[in-house]
Amino acid sequence: MGSPLTYSYALLSAIEAFRQEGIIIGEVKGKKEGRQEGAYIKAINTAKNLLSMVILTTEQIANATGLTVDEVEKIKHGKIDIPQFSL
DSSP, rough: OOOOHHHHHHHHHHHHHHHHHHHHHHHHHHHHHHHHHHHHHHHHHHHHHHHTTTSSSSHHHHHHSSSOHHHHHHHHTTOOOOOOOOO
16 A cells, blocks of 8 residues: 555656646647638638739639639639748
8 A cells, every 4th residue: 555645646646647638738738729810811811902903803812722703702802811920
């Protein structure tokens, strides 16, 4: 039978392991969200560039960027800006 000190140490070790696991999960999730936000910003910039060329339709730009037609229309009319993300 183990001493109370042994059990306390085991409990603290388990808590630290779960804390570390939570940190890793948070980092992975944050990186994934950052990549998604970066891709969205790139799509907005691409749509703005294509709109300025006036050679493609809104639907074609939506297909090329992965944005919705509604989002491209909003960009066209200045109602979507590039999101500002803070660290």
